[in-house]
Amino acid sequence: MREALLGSPLARVCCAVLALVALAAVIGPWLSPWAFDAVDWDAIDVAPSAAHWFGTDGVGRDLLVRTLTGARVSIAIAIAATLVSCLIGIPWGATAGYLGGPTDMTMMRVVDGLYALPFILLVILLVVLFGRNIVLLFVALGAVSWLDLARIVRGQTLAAKNEAYVEAARAMGVGTPGILARHIVPNVMGPAMVYATLTVPGVIIAESFLSFLGLGVQEPQTSWGVLIADGAREMRSSPWQLIFPASMLAMTLFALSVLADRLRDALDVRRPSARQALRRA
Amino acid sequence: MSRYLLRRLAFAIVTLLAVVTVTFFLVRLAPGGPFDGERRLPPDVEANLRAAYDLDQPVVVQYGRYLARLARGDLGPSFRQKDFSVNELIAMGLPISVGIGLAALSLALLLGVAGGTFAGLSRDGPRDRMLVLGATLGLALPPIVVAPVLVLVFAVTLGWFPAGGYATAKHFVLPAVTLALPYAAAFMRLTRGSVAEVLQRPHVVTARAKGLGPLRLVTRHVLPSALMPVVSFLGPAAAALLAGSMVIEEVFSLPGLGRYFVQGALNRDYTLVTGAVIVYAALVLAFNLLVDLGYARLDPRIRHA
Numbered sequence: 001m002r003e004a005l006l007g008s009p010l011a012r013v014c015c016a017v018l019a020l021v022a023l024a025a026v027i028g029p030w031l032s033p034w035a036f037d038a039v040d041w042d043a044i045d046v047a048p049s050a051a052h053w054f055g056t057d058g059v060g061r062d063l064l065v066r067t068l069t070g071a072r073v074s075i076a077i078a079i080a081a082t083l084v085s086c087l088i089g090i091p092w093g094a095t096a097g098y099l100g101g102p103t104d105m106t107m108m109r110v111v112d113g114l115y116a117l118p119f120i121l122l123v124i125l126l127v128v129l130f131g132r133n134i135v136l137l138f139v140a141l142g143a144v145s146w147l148d149l150a151r152i153v154r155g156q157t158l159a160a161k162n163e164a165y166v167e168a169a170r171a172m173g174v175g176t177p178g179i180l181a182r183h184i185v186p187n188v189m190g191p192a193m194v195y196a197t198l199t200v201p202g203v204i205i206a207e208s209f210l211s212f213l214g215l216g217v218q219e220p221q222t223s224w225g226v227l228i229a230d231g232a233r234e235m236r237s238s239p240w241q242l243i244f245p246a247s248m249l250a251m252t253l254f255a256l257s258v259l260a261d262r263l264r265d266a267l268d269v270r271r272p273s274a275r276q277a278l279r280r281a
Numbered sequence: 282m283s284r285y286l287l288r289r290l291a292f293a294i295v296t297l298l299a300v301v302t303v304t305f306f307l308v309r310l311a312p313g314g315p316f317d318g319e320r321r322l323p324p325d326v327e328a329n330l331r332a333a334y335d336l337d338q339p340v341v342v343q344y345g346r347y348l349a350r351l352a353r354g355d356l357g358p359s360f361r362q363k364d365f366s367v368n369e370l371i372a373m374g375l376p377i378s379v380g381i382g383l384a385a386l387s388l389a390l391l392l393g394v395a396g397g398t399f400a401g402l403s404r405d406g407p408r409d410r411m412l413v414l415g416a417t418l419g420l421a422l423p424p425i426v427v428a429p430v431l432v433l434v435f436a437v438t439l440g441w442f443p444a445g446g447y448a449t450a451k452h453f454v455l456p457a458v459t460l461a462l463p464y465a466a467a468f469m470r471l472t473r474g475s476v477a478e479v480l481q482r483p484h485v486v487t488a489r490a491k492g493l494g495p496l497r498l499v500t501r502h503v504l505p506s507a508l509m510p511v512v513s514f515l516g517p518a519a520a521a522l523l524a525g526s527m528v529i530e531e532v533f534s535l536p537g538l539g540r541y542f543v544q545g546a547l548n549r550d551y552t553l554v555t556g557a558v559i560v561y562a563a564l565v566l567a568f569n570l571l572v573d574l575g576y577a578r579l580d581p582r583i584r585h586a
Contacts, residue, residue: 109292113292113295113296113299115517120527120528121527121542121557121558121561124542124543124546125304125307125308125546125554125558126307128546128547129307129308129310129311129546129549130311201421205423205425208423208425209423209424209425209528212425212531212532213531213543225425228425228426228429229425231429232428232429232432232532235429235432235433235437236437239433242429242430242433246426246429246430249423249426250421250422250426253421253422253423253426254417254418254421254422256421257417257420257421258417258421261417
């Protein structure tokens with residue numbers, strides 16, 4: 001895993017980029033003289049300058065601090081959604097793998113069936129119908145991105161369930177829920193957590209798309225998707241409003257997917273990685 | 282063969298029925314109805330409207346009637362666009378979505394298979410590295426970044442293509458390219474991997490030893506086996522392409538199926554939303570079925586399993 005993250009110059013650069021983005025997102029808004037929703041009446045819609053490094057938007061808000069605040073929101077939603085997908089995917093995969101037989105077949109058939117559907121439809125439906133709030137947003141995103149995780153955990157469980165300690169637990173009369181919770185899940189947790197980090201870029205993309213449509217994060221709160229949507233509207237007169245948030249998002253996603261590929265190779269998960277990357281779209 | 286086909290078909294129908302059911306009940310669970318407006322309607326008008334659309338019946342009855350109509354291929358009247366049936370609205374949007382999707386799929390296949398073969402043949406060389414980096418970039422960048430940037434460069438700055446609309450073929454270039462890029466990258470990766478692997482196989486080594494030229498070697502011996510993973514990826518790719526085309530339609534303001542879906546969801550146009558989801562799901566399932574069939578024809582082990 002160390003090798004995957006630091007083994008090549010490209011991987012090291014990507015780690016550095018991610019660390020920088022995370023650091024900037026955490027402390028940047030706090031260091032900046034501007035608040036993300038503060039208006040500078042003397043600098044409305046101005047190009048990058050010494051006072052506003054990324055320029056300002058159409059109502060005079062500092063774009064640097066907005067981009068970093070957007071990073072906070074986008075990354076936080078991605079992490080929360082990934083946790084939700086763990087809460088569904090890990091028990092699902094572990095139960096299917098441990099019980100085996102017809103239960104396993106039915107549960108995995110459900111996963112196959114869900115794979116076949118364009119998920120963003122369901123997320124849009126949920127968000128539109130049940131109100132646009134951030135909690136619902138990450139729950140909905142998490143609820144549709146657990147499929148890969150369930151498959152991985154099932155595979156790991158198949159290997160773990162024949163281990164001696166599981167047999168010993170069963171011999172001592174531990175019930176199925178107990179074995180799953182105490183013995184199987186803790187042992188498949190390592191690969192599952194690594195794999196869960198791989199779903200983060202997908203969630204970032206989905207969130208930014210929803211916010212782009214106006215269905216995600218709402219003003220004055222901001223996210224990368226909101227900023228790119230605003231920037232795209234103003235790109236003729238003020239291209240910096242598009243270029244800064246878009247390159248920040250692009251850089252982060254690129255670094256994440258380079259590292260994700262390397263992690264996946266290191267874990268030797270035999271599935272076409274392109275397929276997963278596309279499911280994010 | 283026929284048993285395998287029947288099993289896949291039954292699975293597809295069950296999945297579709299589940300999609301219909303979930304969507305049908307989900308839209309009706311949500312707060313707010315299709316006739317909520319700025320002004321409250323007089324009670325008897327609203328009652329008549331509800332009766333006209335079966336909304337006064339218990340949900341189970343509504344569901345039964347909807348299924349009965351669906352079986353005849355009728356998706357019902359649109360709740361919000363009074364003069365249109367959902368079938369008519371979808372018939373207007375679908376050609377645009379399918380057109381962009383097909384254009385993007387062909388472009389992606391062409392670029393992906395050509396680039397992947399090229400990269401696989403010169404594995405770990407400088408050209409291969411460039412192509413692999415390009416593919417990672419293509420997969421990592423979402424359309425909401427690529428689309429505005431392409432518009433900024435090719436429409437606003439260079440003025441080569443229009444930024445939105447759908448009047449001429451030129452209008453479809455930027456949307457199709459944006460949609461194709463990630464799939465081209467995905468096809469490229471798959472092709473690269475399997476070309477490199479097939480090159481090691483005995484029949485290719487033999488053909489090479491016999492002195493076969495590179496072009497014939499690739500077209501006759503390498504590609505036929507190397508393209509199997511590409512074929513199996515066509516199904517999921519088509520599914521993702523359809524969903525992706527929704528993103529593209531929003532960004533380039535094209536009135537395709539995706540826009541009807543978003544609009545319908547925002548307006549609580551129950552029948553339009555349900556109809557759009559059903560059409561999406563049916564297209565995806567049909568495409569997966571076709572890919573399964575094609576695969577079964579190519580590989581006898583699957584056919585007789």
